[in-house]
Amino acid sequence: MSSIKLRDLSVRFRDGSFGLQNINLSIESEEFVVLIGPSGSGKTTMLRTIAGFVEPTSGSVHIGGDNMTHVPPEQRRMGMVFQQHAVWPHMSVAKNIGYPLVRNGEKKASISKRVERVLDLVGLEGFGSRKPASLSGGQRQRVALARAIIADPTVLLLDEALSALDEPLRDALRRELVSLTRREGLTTVHVTHDRAEAISIADRIVVLGGGNIQQIATPTELLSAPATADVARFIADATVLTGTIQHGKVVCSDLGISWDLGAVQAIDDVIEGESVDIAIPPQSVSIGPAHHPDYIFAEITSVLFQVTSYSITAKTHTGHSFRTSISCSIPVIGETIGLSVENPLVYRTFDQDRSRGTVSWSPD
Template identity: 80%
Template sequence: MSSIKLRDVSVQFRDGTFGLESIDIDVNPEEFVALIGPSGSGKTTMLRTIAGFVQPTSGSVHIGGNDMTHVLPENRRMGMVFQQHAVWPHMTVAKNVGYPLARRGEKKASISSRVDRVLALVGLDGFGSRKPASLSGGQRQRVALARAIVADPAVLLLDEALSALDEPLRDALRRELVALTRREGLTTVHVTHDRAEAMSIADRIVVLDNGQIQQVAPPAELLKTPATADVARFIADATVLSGTVRHGRVECTDLDYSWSLSAVRAVDSVVEGDSVDIAITPDTISIGPAHHPDYTFAEITSVLYQVSSYSVTAKTPAGMSFRTSMDYSKPEIGETIGLAFENPFVYRAG
């Protein structure tokens, strides 16, 4: 069981830009942590810094209580699985999986027994003599996973490891991965661009943007209380609008709409005169008649079926788009509806 500690870690590139800036985080032993954020937010840079492929400009990386900041990747006792499974086509499955053990000079009998064990763990019992060309994409990814854990790593690092797989195979392997990491007691850090995947498998989620941590929280807390308007936008598909606090109300300057301070979720303390960001999430939007005076007029611009409801995007005449859901008969693009906004998140601007 190993923890991961990053202390004031920054990575500055040659052009002066920061891939990571003042990162502080603890990953607990046996915890499954997902790194998410927009493209270029620093997810992969952070993972590669933990792995040792990127040297921090400042700060330190500790694994299992040991300072690994300047230790070579191969000496960090880490297993890593990438988006492209990268199994060697000329080797059998068993030789692919056993390669890390053979490389460090372990005896053939020991390698064979450990390879058999991990192949059984990843659902490939009896596949040892087969060549990768005879396997499906999901099976080859299982081979890569088996190779990553065969040498009893202290930490498992996953870099978009499931994104190349098709559903429902991806969902099945996702479930197996969570069960495997729990069973083997692995501390796991998983980079993914898939928000739903992060929500479904992680104990905690790290939201990154511009090389900085925006929030670290369990999935339910992240949805319940996004720390910033940008997190609300990225995690919960919020529409973020500008506003001002006046006479005990939050007045939206982008809409003809206002709320009493008691009717909003003020994440930051706000006072009279403050400029604020208002994050309106899909679950806080009610739908009513298009021309009712209590509703904001909008036109449906997109419709997606989501099993128990329809996800719709509706645009106001002023050009602001809102995401919400409708659980009755299929709405049509071009249909007009009314929108009411209740209990938005409010943040101090700037």
């Protein structure tokens, strides 16, 4: 079994700042988990701590039930692929891939057989004699992936491994990567800054912020119920406003509008008189007449075509910007429109003990 368990894990840097704080996370064998968060959130630090390149200040790392906290990286039986493929230009593809086995002292015949197998697995059958300079960027990344899995690792770690590739190659390799990890039964931890990529490939997503876990959820759960206003802002491009609970309504003074409590998605239990954060994702915003009394007056400030619709940003007279989409006509920058907001997400105003505490998850 190649499960990963992080227990009360903290990493403190020399300047006194924390890269990770009291992390508790369980990743099951053969699960594909994606770490995501803004720059400096701790996702790469977590990956490198699992790999053994970063020594935790406190806590423990268990792989397959064994305590690996102080075990060197080369003894952890992990494969790792970085953003830059880092293949050796003077070696053939086959020698690049087989290098971990050569280092382990395996026999030539065994190495050759295993190299041929992984070449086939990553779609490079017949490329063994080629030099890296003759390959495309995507092919070189496949070489790096093959090298990572040839020694039968218990865990595959991917650090922005696809981000340097152009679409549609990136999409194709993303699909092949998921299929490969399923076929080989690999437990996979993947760091990315691409929200769409995380949602499309993960069994579960770990959202990090400030060295803390903000939420652990399946893609569906994450999109439907972000745990905090910060997560809603990061994952769903939500606009976050402040409000209060007054007489059974959520009142947003900034926009001069309110909603009955039954007409919002209250993520937390809220009580009368309490301050709240109101997260408004694009799907909660619809467009109507510019000067209708039931709509918020706004001006379109950006337009992006998205195959079946246009994604727009519109700014109100109060300076708040909202995202939404429109498909019935071609929007124009500078055009005035009306905005209607329905079913916003409502959270208790930021509470350090609640929102920045540790989050742990284990399956039943």
